Amino acid sequence: MAGSDPIFGPIKGAERREVAGVQVDAVRTGAARVKRIVYAPGFRWSKDMKPITGTEYCMHAHVGFLVRGEIHVEYPDGCVHEFAAPQVVAIEPGHDGWVVGDQAAVLIEIDFEGDTIEKLGMPDGHRH
Template structure:
C-alpha cells in the first residue's frame, strides 16, 4: 500500500486564537501541521475548546520554524526550536517564544481531537 496526501490540502482545518491546525488522515496515522502565532499559549487559546486545564494530548513532534516553551504539570520545562524532534506526554502547557510564528508537525495520532470542541 502507498497512501499520500498533501498537508497543503488538509482533510480538516481548525482555527483558534492566534493559530490554526491542518490535519490529514492516513491509514494508521493522523498527521498535523500546527501554526502558532506570537502570543499563542495553550492555556489561553485551546483550554476552553478542550475543556481541560492542561493539554491532554500526547505529542510526537518536530519544530520546523519558531520556538515553543513547554511546561509539564510537574513543573519540568524545556524549549524546542527549529530542527528539534520531541515527545511530550499529556498534562502540559506550551507557548510561543519570541516574535515569529512557530510551525510544528505532529505524528502522534492524538491530534484528531486537538482544538476540537467536545462533542464535535
C-alpha cells in the first residue's frame, strides 16, 4: 500500500495528469520528460487504455526503472516479460501489459514524446 511511502509523494515542479487510472507526474528537461508513472492495482492496458488510444497494442517504448510493484508484459507473438521492483525496464513498442498483485506499480521513465523510440535507440517493434 502507498501509506507513507515517499515514492508516492509530491514531486517538485511536476505536471500531473491522470488517464484511465494511471497517474503521471512529468518534469521537462531539454527534449526529455522524466516521469513517475503510478499504475493502480488491477490496471491492464488492453482493458483500460486501449479504448482511449484506439490502437491494438501499446505503441510506446518504455525505458526506465520499476521502483515498486510488478508488471507483466506480453507481445502479440506470445513472448512474455515480467518485471518486479527493483528492476530496469525496457519494453518494445507493440505490447499489452498489466499490474500483477495488489500493489501499485511505480515506473520512473524517460521519454522524448514522439521521438522516444529513435532517441532511445529502441527497436520499433518486438522481434527476434
